[in-house]
Amino acid sequence: MNEEIIRLENLSKTFVSGEIKFTALKDINLSFKKSEFTGMVGPSGSGKTTLLNIIGLIDKPTDGKYILFGENSQAFNFRTASAYRKKHIGFIFQTFNLLPVYTVYENVELALLLLKKTESERKDAVMQALELVGLKDLKDKKPPQLSGGESQRVAIARAIVKKPEIVIADEPTANLDAKNAHSIMQTMIRINKELETSFIFATHDEKVMLYLSRIIKLEDGNVSEDIKINS
Amino acid sequence: MIKFIIKGLLRDKSRSKLQIFIVTIGVFLTVAISGYMKGVTSDMINETARLKSGHVRITTKEFLENEKNLPINFSICNCENLILELKKDFPDFSWTGRTHFRGTILFQDSSGNIKQGPFIGLGLELNSNGGDEIKRLNLYKAIYKGKLPESDNEILLAEEFANRIKVKPGNKLIILTQNNDNIPVSKEYVVAGTVKYGVQAMDNALIILNLQEAAKLLDIENCCTEILGFLNSGFYDNTICENAQINFNKKFHDSNNPQSPFMSKMKDDPEFSFYIEYMENFTGLMATILIMILSVVLWNAGLLSGLRRYNEFGIRLAMGEEKSQIFKTLLLEALVIGIIGSVAGTILGIGFTLILQRYGINITGMMQGGTMIMPDVIRARYTNELLYIGFIPGVIAMFIGNAISGTMIFRRRISSLLKELEI
Incomplete structure (x- = not known):
C-alpha cells in the first residue's frame, strides 16, 4: 500500500512559442503511492493537464526528474515511453474517445491487442472489465448506441482491462450529469479498491473531490496544497 | 491486430467503400478515356492509311x-x-x-x-x-x-x-x-x-x-x-510493320536493282511519322493530364481519409501503440484500398474499352451533312498500357496521400496531438 510508484523531483515544464516562454509547472515535488485515489484540482491554466501528460509519459519535463517505478523517465525514448503506457498506464478522457465503428467489447479489447494477449486471455479480461463497470450486457453495442455514462464506463473498462498500475483521468466527469458522475466515481473507487490501481485525476468538479483520498491543489504551476484525506 | 483493422475498414464505409469507390471511378475514367482516345487517334491514323498510304x-x-x-x-x-x-x-x-x-x-x-x-x-x-x-x-x-x-x-x-x-x-x-x-x-x-x-x-x-x-x-x-x-x-502497329518490312525487303528487295519491290512502313514517311508521333504525344499528354487529375483526387482522398482518423490515432498513441506501427497500418490500408479500387477500375475501364472497341459509337447521325470523311463508327482501342495506366497512379496516389496525412499527424508531439483532439 505504501509502495512508491511515482516521484517527481524539482520538475518544471516550460513551453516556448517563438519568443514567448510560458512556464506551466515550476519545481514540482510530489510522490504517488500504489492505490492512491488522487485528484489534482485548480483553475484552468494551473498546470493540471501538463502534469498529467508528464505522468502519463505523453510529454517530457523541461527540468527535474520524473521517476516511474524507480526508473528515471528522462532516459525513455519514444518506444520505451510507448511500452510503459501500453503496459502500465491507462487513460480515461473527458470526451470518452471511443472508436465508433467498434463494439464495446472491441473497444475494450484494443488495449489487450496492443499487448499481444491471446484470444482467450483477451476474452476473460474484457468480460471481467465489463463486469466491473456493469456493462456486460452491452458488449455488442456500438458507442453511438450508448449514453454518456455508459460511454465513460466503456472508457474506464478500456483503461483498466490490462490491469495497469496507474490510471490517468482528465476531467472524467466533465461531460456527465450529477447522477452519472456519482456512478462513475463509485465505479472507479471500486476498481481502485479491488485492483489496487492508482487513479490520478485532473478535475474542476467539486463533487469529484468528495471521493478523493488525496487532493493536490495547483496554482500557476505550483503545488499550493497537498491534502491527504483519511476515509 | 490485423483482424481488428480489417473489421474497422469494413465497417467504416467512408474509410473503405467510399475510398474504394473513389479510386475505382478515378481509375475507370483514366483507363476508359485513354482507351477511347487511343481508338480515336488510331481511327484517324487508319483513315490516312486507308485513303493514302496503307500500313x-x-x-x-x-x-x-x-x-x-x-x-x-x-x-x-x-x-x-x-x-x-x-x-x-x-x-x-x-x-x-x-x-x-x-x-x-x-x-x-x-x-x-x-x-x-x-x-x-x-x-x-x-x-x-x-x-x-x-x-x-x-x-x-x-x-x-x-x-x-x-x-x-x-x-x-x-x-x-x-x-x-x-x-x-x-x-x-x-x-x-x-x-x-x-x-x-x-x-x-x-x-x-x-x-x-x-x-x-x-x-x-x-x-x-x-x-x-x-x-x-x-x-x-x-x-x-x-x-x-x-x-x-x-x-497501325509499328513493331509488326517494321518486322514485315525487314522480312520482305530481305526476301524481295535487291538494293542493286532500283526496280525491285521495296516495302516502307507508314512511319517512314516524314509527314506521317510526324502525324503519328503528334497523335501519340497528344494521347500521352491527355493520359498524363488524366493521371495527374486522378492523382490529385486520390491524393486528397487519402489525405482526408488519414486526417479523419486523427482521433483514432491519438487514442491508439495514448494507449501505447507506436507511431511506426500506426503509420504502417495506415499505409497498409491505403495499399489494400488502392489495389482493390485500382483493380476494379482497371477491369471496368478495360471492359468498357473492349465493348467500345467491338461495338463502337455510331456517329453517322452526327456527321450528316459534314464534309469531313470519318469512320461511321468511332471505336476505342485496347492496348496493354491500359493494364497499368490507371492502376499505378491509383495505388501510388492513394499511398502517398495517406503517407502525407500520416506524416502530418505523427510529426506533432503526442501532447499537442492529444490537446488538439481534446483528449
Whole structure:
C-alpha cells in the first residue's frame, strides 16, 4: 500500500512559442503511492493537464526528474515511453474517445491487442472489465448506441482491462450529469479498491473531490496544497 | 491486430467503400478515356492509311524516289503473283494493288466547246477481292451522285472536280495520258458517279477507275504503282510493320536493282511519322493530364481519409501503440484500398474499352451533312498500357496521400496531438 510508484523531483515544464516562454509547472515535488485515489484540482491554466501528460509519459519535463517505478523517465525514448503506457498506464478522457465503428467489447479489447494477449486471455479480461463497470450486457453495442455514462464506463473498462498500475483521468466527469458522475466515481473507487490501481485525476468538479483520498491543489504551476484525506 | 483493422475498414464505409469507390471511378475514367482516345487517334491514323498510304506500302525504290512525278514506268510488275506471295508470307495483312497516274481530261462544256484540264487517276480493285477496296475506301458512303462503276468504261469523279468542270453522271469525257513507253494514249469514259471525301487528296481532280482498266490504258498489264498492306487488326502497329518490312525487303528487295519491290512502313514517311508521333504525344499528354487529375483526387482522398482518423490515432498513441506501427497500418490500408479500387477500375475501364472497341459509337447521325470523311463508327482501342495506366497512379496516389496525412499527424508531439483532439 505504501509502495512508491511515482516521484517527481524539482520538475518544471516550460513551453516556448517563438519568443514567448510560458512556464506551466515550476519545481514540482510530489510522490504517488500504489492505490492512491488522487485528484489534482485548480483553475484552468494551473498546470493540471501538463502534469498529467508528464505522468502519463505523453510529454517530457523541461527540468527535474520524473521517476516511474524507480526508473528515471528522462532516459525513455519514444518506444520505451510507448511500452510503459501500453503496459502500465491507462487513460480515461473527458470526451470518452471511443472508436465508433467498434463494439464495446472491441473497444475494450484494443488495449489487450496492443499487448499481444491471446484470444482467450483477451476474452476473460474484457468480460471481467465489463463486469466491473456493469456493462456486460452491452458488449455488442456500438458507442453511438450508448449514453454518456455508459460511454465513460466503456472508457474506464478500456483503461483498466490490462490491469495497469496507474490510471490517468482528465476531467472524467466533465461531460456527465450529477447522477452519472456519482456512478462513475463509485465505479472507479471500486476498481481502485479491488485492483489496487492508482487513479490520478485532473478535475474542476467539486463533487469529484468528495471521493478523493488525496487532493493536490495547483496554482500557476505550483503545488499550493497537498491534502491527504483519511476515509 | 490485423483482424481488428480489417473489421474497422469494413465497417467504416467512408474509410473503405467510399475510398474504394473513389479510386475505382478515378481509375475507370483514366483507363476508359485513354482507351477511347487511343481508338480515336488510331481511327484517324487508319483513315490516312486507308485513303493514302496503307500500313505498309510496296513500290519500287525508283518510284518512291520520283513519286511526285508518278512515274508509271517504275511500277511493280507481276503484281498478282506478288500479292499471292504476300498473302502467304504476311497473313497479318490484307493486300491490294493501286495505280496512281496523271493526265488530262477532255470534256465538252454546256456550249458544246471542248475543254481540257489536268487530273490525277487512281486505279482500284473495284471488281475483285470481294469488294475489299470498296469497303476500305467507304465508296458506297462516299458516292455523292450516281453509282459505282459497273463496267470498265465507267469512272468516278471527285464531286468538287466534277462541279468545277460541270460534268454530271452519264456525261462522257476523254482521258488523255502517257503509257509505259511515254506514248500518248486516250480513251473515252462515262461518268458513273461522283465521290466526296472532304480530304484534299481525294477531292482534288481525282478520277477513280478499275485497276485492271488503268493498267490496260497505261499499258502496264499485271502491274501497279503500289501494293498496300493493311493490318487485319485494323490498327497501325509499328513493331509488326517494321518486322514485315525487314522480312520482305530481305526476301524481295535487291538494293542493286532500283526496280525491285521495296516495302516502307507508314512511319517512314516524314509527314506521317510526324502525324503519328503528334497523335501519340497528344494521347500521352491527355493520359498524363488524366493521371495527374486522378492523382490529385486520390491524393486528397487519402489525405482526408488519414486526417479523419486523427482521433483514432491519438487514442491508439495514448494507449501505447507506436507511431511506426500506426503509420504502417495506415499505409497498409491505403495499399489494400488502392489495389482493390485500382483493380476494379482497371477491369471496368478495360471492359468498357473492349465493348467500345467491338461495338463502337455510331456517329453517322452526327456527321450528316459534314464534309469531313470519318469512320461511321468511332471505336476505342485496347492496348496493354491500359493494364497499368490507371492502376499505378491509383495505388501510388492513394499511398502517398495517406503517407502525407500520416506524416502530418505523427510529426506533432503526442501532447499537442492529444490537446488538439481534446483528449
